[in-house]
Amino acid sequence: MAQKPSIPKGTRDFGPAEVQKRKYILSTIETVFKKYGFMPIETPTMENLSTLEGKYGDEGDKLLFRVLNSGETWEQIRNPKSEIRTQGEFNKVITEKGLRYDLTVPFARYVVMNRNEITFPFKRYQMQPVWRADRPQRGRYREFWQCDADVVGSDSLLNELDLIQIYDEAFRKLGIGNYELRMNNRKVLAGIAEVVKSIDVINSIAVAIDKLDKIGEEGVRKELTEQGFKEEELNRLFEIITITGENEAILNQLQSKLQTSTEGLQGIAELKFILQSLQPINQSTHQPINLKLDFSLARGLSYYTGCIFEVVSTEGSLKSSIGGGGRYDNLTGIFGLTNVSGVGISFGLDRIYDVMDELKLFPQALNATSTKVLVCAFDEHTQLTGINITKQLRDAGIASELYPDLPKSNKEKEKPMLKPMNYADALNIPYTVILKSDGNYVLKNMTEKTETVLSLNDIIHHLSTKH
RNA sequence: GUGGUUUUAGCUCAGUUGGUUAGAGUGCCUGAUUGUGGUUCAGGAGGUCGCGGGUUCGAGCCCCGUAUCCCACCCCA
Structure with a gap:
């Protein structure tokens, strides 16, 4: 009897019409990447688990797809002379590979392995699927594509400036003119933590205030109070993150509040530099890049150290981010190559597709x-x-x-x-x-x-x- | 990982308090159409009601389990 075929949860087939639309997005983004001098690389679907584990926080480790070892693992385990005593040793016998979770960590691994062949600064782009064992829902898939552009080996903020322009150019070309590019800086978050309580609470604060527009001030206060924050500390926090106004003005206000934090002031200086560098670019165009400072922007991936970016479409019903990125000063350090700073951005192909499909932004000719x-x-x-x-x-x-x-x-x-x-x-x-x-x-x-x-x-x- | 929800014809969906033979639209096939398509009209085929158990004289409908879709939380592209 024939069984009904199916595909794994969270994966999808793409018919001719969908593939053509997806390729349209990919080639549009790729064209922009190339124009800014980025070169393509590809990395394997699987990485060693040792490469992936511990890079995305505890949550990330849970979401890794692990690949079962082939071979006689059962024999090794049930052998009376087996040396396996701990969970870790057991895990290593049954699985030592995993599907890639993003493109940034494999890239860092690639850079370290090929450091002698690479000319720095190295600008690479990469467009490949990634996998996360998340529970699927709208705009969230277990297999999805990321389109990354990264620069490693240069700590100049002009790289951030290029990446901002890539975002703008690509989204405009795709017809997503109504998007919001949010920027913050991890050092500013550290400064806020330092001024509010102590630098150690940066993660608690980051996670909580990232949800500000979702759960509101009350929700954030509640969450942080449960973690032992005092009311006066929370008052100081909200005094800072609720600053509104023009980008320049709110930066100046923030500067006065973060006077006691060297790291915070450093972050402010970086943000100021980027905004100033953007001015001549915006003055020479009819469509200035709308970069929005947002001190409540945190982003989860733990390896960011400097500027962080997030892109959302302001049109359509999909509220989650369609792009994100930031600077990481020491990602290659984990693999033994220190003092190499990198910065990168990512486009979420599948979510961009969902936005464009809903807003009917695909050219008609793609269907034929x-x-x-x-x-x-x-x-x-x-x-x-x-x-x-x-x-x-x-x-x-x-x-x-x-x-x-x-x-x-x-x-x-x-x-x-x-x-x-x-x-x-x-x-x-x-x-x-x-x-x-x-x-x-x-x-x-x-x-x-x-x-x-x-x-x-x-x-x-x-x-x-x-x- | 936690909670909720969906699943009925190829596709999109109705289906009453549990009661004869489960419907519609669309698509498909045939004909009106004598080397020529879309439109229109007439006719026709197509359903293990996600899967497995249970309750009942009787289950698409009620109960349990399971898969799947979607939604919220967590987190993220």
Whole structure:
């Protein structure tokens, strides 16, 4: 008995229309990456678990897809002489590989392994799927694609500036003009923690205030009170993160409040530098980049140390981020290469797709087949002619197909045009060439329903000149 | 990992307090149409009601388990 096939939870098939739309997004982003001087790399689907574990926090470790070792692991475990005593030793016997969780950590691993071949600063982009064992929901998949651009080996903030421009250019090209690019700085968060209580509470504060727009001030206060924050500390916190106004003005206000924190002041200086560098760029364009400072922006991944970015679409119903990134000063340090700073951004292909699909931002032409003309023959003789004609059309650069089947049943022989016409119609193929038994070629425009008897050269000429 | 929800024809969905033979739209097939498609009209085919148990004289409907979809939390692209 045939079983109903299925695919794993959180994964999806993509039909021709979806793939074409996804590739449109990918190629748009890739074009921008290349324009800014980034070079492509690819890394394996699987990494050693030792590469992945501990890089994304406790939550991240839980979400790693682990790959079961092949081989006789059971024999090793049940062997009476087995040395396995601890959970760790057991885990190592049954699994030592995992599916990549993001593209940044594999990239850091790549940089360390290839440090002698790489010319720094190294600017790479990478567009590949990643996997997370999360529970699927809207905008959240277990298999999804990230498009990353990173620069390592340069601590200049001009890299941040380039990445900001990449975000803007790519989203505008895709038609997502109504997006919000939020920026914050981990050092500012550290400064806030220092001024509010102590630098050790940066993570508690970051996690809590990141939810500010979701659970509100009351919710954040409640969460932090449960963690032992005093009311006066929370008052100081909200005095800072609720500052509103123009970017420059709120930075100045923040500066006065973070006077006692060297790290906080450093973060402010970095943010100021980026805003100032952006000014000449914005003055020379009709569409200035709208960079929004947001001191409540935290972002989870624990390796960020400097600027952090997040992108959300302000149109449509998907509220989660469609891009994110930041600077990490010591990611390669874990793998033994210190003093190499990096900064990168990521585009979330699948969420960008969801936004664009809802807002109908895909070009109409993406839905059609690339076939421009369908050659229709109705017997062995004209089919031979058709083979030749199709070949010549293709040689002339015209995407063509020869309808492969001849009428078989009596009914089909009575109406031999029916199937090819239906096919051309269903696939929106704009032209057909009908091979008459008298040797004439008829070019038919399917939308205008016009037919013209033409020579092959005229047909090629006609189809080549039409866009 | 916690809580809620969805699943009925190829697709989108109805289905009453448990009661004869489970419906609609769309798509598909056939014909009206004598080498020519989309429209219209007429007819036709197509359903293990996610899966496995249970209650009942009787279950698409009630109960338990399981899978799956979606939603919230956690976290994130």
